[in-house]
Amino acid sequence: MKHFFVFVVLMALPRMLSANEHNQRSVYGKGLSIEERKSPFLTTRIEDDQILLTIPEEILEKPMMFVRHDHGNQPKFMQVVWSMERDKILLKVPSLWSTSGITLPIKPRLDVTDNILAVFPLVHTNRAQASYTINITKLVMTQMIEWEPGFTETIVPEISLLMESKDFDDEVIIKVRRGLVLERSKISIPVYFGISGLPEPMKARRFDYRMGFYDEESTGIHFHLRNSLANISRWRLEKKHKDQKVSVPIKPITFLISPEVPKKWRPYIKAGIEEWLPAFESAGFKNALIVKEVDSLDEWQAHSIHSNVVQWSQKKYLRGSEYEDYGGTVAKIIDYRTGEVLRGDILMGASERSVMEQYFVRAAPLDKRAQQFPFPDSLTGRLFQVIAAHETGHIFGLKDGNYGEYTYPWDIMNDSTWLRNMGHTPSVMNYTRANNIAQPKDSIPPSLLLRRVGPTDRYNIQWAYAEFPEGISMEQEQRALEQIIGWQDTVPWYRFVNPTFEVLGPAASNEVVETNDPVRSTTLALKNLERVIALLPKVTKDQKDNARLDRLYEKTVTLWNDHMKHVMTLIGGYDVQYKSIGHDKNRYTPIPWEKQMEALEFLLANAFDPPEWLTNPDFYKGARYSTYTDRVMDYQSGLALELLMAPRLNRLEYLEDFLGQENLIKTYLSTLRYGLFSELYQGSEKADSRRLNLQSIYIKQLIRAIGQERTGYGLEERFYAYSDHMKALILEELMVLKKDMQKGMKRKGEDTMRWHWDLCIKKINGAL
Structure with a gap:
């Protein structure tokens, strides 16, 4: 309660710092004509199997995001600018100035201000509309672009094909079939290239190694446990009503559940994402998240920088991959200047079989529903909900780690009141899986055996997303944030331990329910493992x-x-x-x-x-x-x-x-x-x-x-x-x-x- 009081005091201070009011408008399914645009943007047209790009002079030197979606789960992206050099247009990759106070170089320790990605002769100059037209066919069809250090691919031009393009108010998307050599075979795969405008940099939050957030580059590697000059990865959330302690945001974070997700699982995935709503309320935001189930999703919307899509991995249905057991992953597009997440996708990779079998070996002695296969949909759906909640935490900036492990008392794992209020682990980001310490005689309701968004998750979101009143100095803001971090002194389950290559103690363990007495809790878990072995012939x-x-x-x-x-x-x-x-x-x-x-x-x-x-x-x-x-x-x-x-x-x-x-x-x-x-x-x-x-x-x-x-x-x-x-x-x-x-x-x-x-x-x- 003391911690909540401190936060309320912060929110009651004078009006919050005014943030950028820029709220980009996105239109899907149709493009806008030049006359309908708020301001000029790129346009495309295809003529004789060539794609021409028209660039208004007004957006030269403006920061943009260049994105590629292909057969992989992770979109590739880089920040670029269009520049005029005599009679040519250059596509450049600049070194970026992070608002944390450091330059993010093009190459490690290489002191250059930019790199030229491509050079284009002018095809046409429209002096009346102050715009320039160039041919970018080679860029999207045959140029090997080094999206990240060491990236390479072998292009097969003879099976490459230019397909289509779409123009939106602040984004263009180009679809091609790119011929590539994959696994020693020539394959023509769909590739979507997007170029979108970037907003003015948002107000960032500085990285702190004591909290479990990725930095803006999402490396998460900080072995030296020091506060590098970096911002954390997070979304732009701004209160619509600055004078309210809890306000709806100007622009909530919206997720689209892909039509590929089976209908019977969609409500559970939606519920997993919405588990985070109370966490954002602790940071002062009401209804910060919107989750939409859609029965159709056109390819342009699916690949737009403005869409956050929950995807259902099709790999689990492929021969040779059908037995791969894994939970899920996420993909993010980030503005490295501030750490702002521009797009975040969740990939639900686990199969029904894998979630059922993982739950069986942990909880079958405690949940009769899990004592025969297949499980009822109500149980399998809840298992997908846990995965969705965990992956959503990554979307909001939290990394895999150890949050408050080795702090919960071992002898409360059979206390229904504790489990209902606190869970068997303080964070859904922990790899604790299901509670297998409780015993059958404890009669714990099965719903309390699963991970869910917990007290440490709410704490982390409060630290990362809380706004501060207008007029408060940077020093005051930092003191307030430090005060929140200081709660770890009295609330041990708020503590974060970075998962490095060395496991220093029980606070850095994984895959089991960690308590303050590993010997006692493991003794109980072994009893359930023996019961699991006894159940194997039956199932x-x-x-x-x-x-x-x-x-x-x-x-x-x-x-x-x-x-x-x-x-x-x-x-x-x-x-x-x-x-x-x-x-x-x-x-x-x-x-x-x-x-x-x-x-x-x-x-x-x-x-x-x-x-x-x-x-x-x-x-x-x-x-x-x-x-x-x-x-x-x-x-x-x-x-x-x-x-x-x-x-x-x-x-x-x-x-x-x-x-x-x-x-x-x-x-x-x-x-x-x-x-x-x-x-x-x-x-x-x-x-x-x-x-x-x-x-x-x-x-x-x-x-x-x-x-x-x-x-x-x-x-x-x-x-x-x-x-x-x-x-x-x-x-x-x-x-x-x-x-x-x-x-x-x-x-x-x-x-x-x-x-x-x-x-x-x-x-x-x-x-x-």
């Missing part, structure tokens, strides 16, 4: 092959591995909160050592000694042969290697110094050795082949670590390098293990374990 008994059984078992084992990796993040892990040096708290707080060792013991008991119901379920006995891939063993091998990788051991070495605690690493390494070689130390009669393989992997990795030679001193080399101190500790572990195996061999007769240890000793001797 596959009507199948004529084992395809569904294999897929569901594979997905279940993969989820088991994700849970093991989640627990593993505690070892050498930190609780992360981004903040400046002068703050009174640490950015990285080590996970308590007791929790780290508890996690290791859990892994030794569950990951490296997995239950029979997982490794060899009854339904597979007699259904597989000797060389059948053992997925559990594959994942176990990866987990064992992860425990010994340099980055984790380096973090433990730093932690030992930070805590001033001696022998911390030795305790970790010896505990791992005792656990993986429990047969040696506990006097067990034998170990199965799984254990023997793990022990061999362990020894090979230690030998590899000792023999590692550093090839350089760059960041990547240091990241994967073992320190000399760590190598000494690892060597000590090998020597102790060798000595203990020699003792163990004397206790054993002529059995398998004795010869296994003998082989291990030979490997150690041969490497040292």
